[in-house]
Amino acid sequence: MSVLSVPNLLGIKHLSKEDIELLFSTAENFSTILNRRIKKVPSLRDITIANVFFENSTRTRLSFELAEKRLSADVVNFSAASSSVKKGETLLDTVNNILAMKVDMVVMRHPHVGACDFLAQHIDANVVNAGDGTHEHPTQALLDAFSIRQKHENFEGLKVLILGDILHSRVALSNIFCLLKLGAKVRVCGPPTLIPKGIETLGIEVSHNIDDSLAWCDVVNVLRIQLERQKDSYFPSLREYARYYGLTYERLSKLDKEITIMHPGPMNRGVEIESRVADHPDHSVVLQQVENGVAIRMAVLYLLASNPS
Amino acid sequence: MSKVLLAGEQFEITLKRLSAQLIENHGDFTNTALIGLQPRGIYLALALQRRLETFLKKPIQTGRLDITFYRDDFRRRSEPILPSALDIKFSVEDKKVVLIDDVFYTGRTVRSGLEAIQAFGRPSIIELLVLVDRKYSRHLPIQADYSGIRVDTRSNERVKVKWPETDNERGVWLLTEEESKTVKEQENK
Numbered sequence: 001m002s003v004l005s006v007p008n009l010l011g012i013k014h015l016s017k018e019d020i021e022l023l024f025s026t027a028e029n030f031s032t033i034l035n036r037r038i039k040k041v042p043s044l045r046d047i048t049i050a051n052v053f054f055e056n057s058t059r060t061r062l063s064f065e066l067a068e069k070r071l072s073a074d075v076v077n078f079s080a081a082s083s084s085v086k087k088g089e090t091l092l093d094t095v096n097n098i099l100a101m102k103v104d105m106v107v108m109r110h111p112h113v114g115a116c117d118f119l120a121q122h123i124d125a126n127v128v129n130a131g132d133g134t135h136e137h138p139t140q141a142l143l144d145a146f147s148i149r150q151k152h153e154n155f156e157g158l159k160v161l162i163l164g165d166i167l168h169s170r171v172a173l174s175n176i177f178c179l180l181k182l183g184a185k186v187r188v189c190g191p192p193t194l195i196p197k198g199i200e201t202l203g204i205e206v207s208h209n210i211d212d213s214l215a216w217c218d219v220v221n222v223l224r225i226q227l228e229r230q231k232d233s234y235f236p237s238l239r240e241y242a243r244y245y246g247l248t249y250e251r252l253s254k255l256d257k258e259i260t261i262m263h264p265g266p267m268n269r270g271v272e273i274e275s276r277v278a279d280h281p282d283h284s285v286v287l288q289q290v291e292n293g294v295a296i297r298m299a300v301l302y303l304l305a306s307n308p309s
Numbered sequence: 310m311s312k313v314l315l316a317g318e319q320f321e322i323t324l325k326r327l328s329a330q331l332i333e334n335h336g337d338f339t340n341t342a343l344i345g346l347q348p349r350g351i352y353l354a355l356a357l358q359r360r361l362e363t364f365l366k367k368p369i370q371t372g373r374l375d376i377t378f379y380r381d382d383f384r385r386r387s388e389p390i391l392p393s394a395l396d397i398k399f400s401v402e403d404k405k406v407v408l409i410d411d412v413f414y415t416g417r418t419v420r421s422g423l424e425a426i427q428a429f430g431r432p433s434i435i436e437l438l439v440l441v442d443r444k445y446s447r448h449l450p451i452q453a454d455y456s457g458i459r460v461d462t463r464s465n466e467r468v469k470v471k472w473p474e475t476d477n478e479r480g481v482w483l484l485t486e487e488e489s490k491t492v493k494e495q496e497n498k
Contacts, residue, residue: 046383306390
């Protein structure tokens with residue numbers, strides 16, 4: 001199979017296992033290209049891509065922009081803070097105005113769930129979801145799974161723990177969909193207030209005990225505690241969170257096995273993850289995740305753009 | 310019925326002649342690298358590498374170049390093309406490079422190859438070696454420096470090269486119009 005089954009990347013939910021594997025094999029090619037002296041290929045030289053960000057983002061936006069430039073696409077950037085959205089323009093009007101300038105693809109991040117689906121229904125350009133509210137963040141899940149694949153041969157039966165704030169995390173949901181499709185077993189762990197009710201119906205396990213969960217898993221993906229939500233009192237204090245749910249060196253050294261440590265960033269060192277764990281030379285793949293992010297996004301853009309529509 | 314263009318002993322003689330021509334121009338290969346174009350040019354590159362190494366009794370630098378991302382028909386085909394592996398573990402800066410492909414037809418693959426190779430450095434010379442040169446069919450002003458056989462073909466015919474690595478036999482066939490159609494349909498599936 002050499003074509004994605006979808007014209008837009010709105011979420012992992014819509015992808016098949018074959019789609020994900022096609023994205024991985026293409027990303028491998030881009031990975032070798034990114035390690036060359038000249039890291040650029042001319043594939044998308046007649047494609048224009050708009051990065052439309054209605055919510056702050058540094059690394060995702062940077063990673064997308066780098067991926068687009070490595071593929072020789074023309075890039076226009078748009079951020080809500082400095083735009084006419086502030087003046088009351090609707091989402092569709094904003095994007096249609098950008099498309100009137102002959103843009104072929106739109107990469108969008110939006111604070112509202114489903115904003116990308118809405119957009120895809122109304123415009124002809126390919127839409128890539130770079131995060132919509134607390135819903136999905138598909139490229140992050142793909143790069144996480146791609147990084148796991150470099151450490152572990154097989155997803156079948158692999159145990160992956162997602163630790164932290166599951167309630168507000170689009171990374172968690174996309175990761176769950178992606179890992180389940182690939183055949184892995186998934187467990188989420190965190191304080192009861194930060195785990196959405198009914199999430200076990202997705203086919204995953206739920207636990208509130210970190211030590212028991214660490215003993216269970218082969219890979220742990222630590223999610224960020226969103227400090228800006230701290231005022232909503234989901235837990236008493238950061239110090240208490242760090243004590244009960246922080247991934248510490250002490251906790252890991254109690255285990256009789258080695259597990260792969262991941263974090264999608266940005267990290268709150270000393271809260272959800274200890275520096276000694278985050279910087280572990282053998283087990284932490286945090287920086288590989290960032291590196292793989294560019295290759296995965298190149299694969300997404302390349303395959304969507306080459307899809308005959 | 311497809312027509313045999315090259316097979317058996319004749320195939321071996323052609324490979325030996327191409328190796329001999331390469332040695333004539335490149336001496337002991339101290340500053341020369343062979344680059345096979347993916348997907349099918351690599352088998353010819355490997356076949357020549359083996360013969361050169363036996364004759365010169367030293368390793369010959371050989372790489373494989375994938376040109377998928379450099380093609381000029383992106384978004385113009387009904388099916389996207391998937392990339393193959395790329396494997397060039399040396400710099401081609403100031404080296405003599407011999408690009409190798411099995412069938413030389415419109416010249417577009419070679420053009421992409423010329424662009425792709427620049428990402429690995431600036432070679433001092435680039436030459437082109439092909440097994441089958443389909444005459445009078447070029448879309449671009451590119452010619453081969455070495456060719457195994459030169460054949461007259463019509464545009465609706467196809468030339469098929471088989472290698473032991475993928476097809477368990479070795480030879481070059483000219484497929485009839487009918488057969489070419491079937492092959493094309495299978496490839497598009």
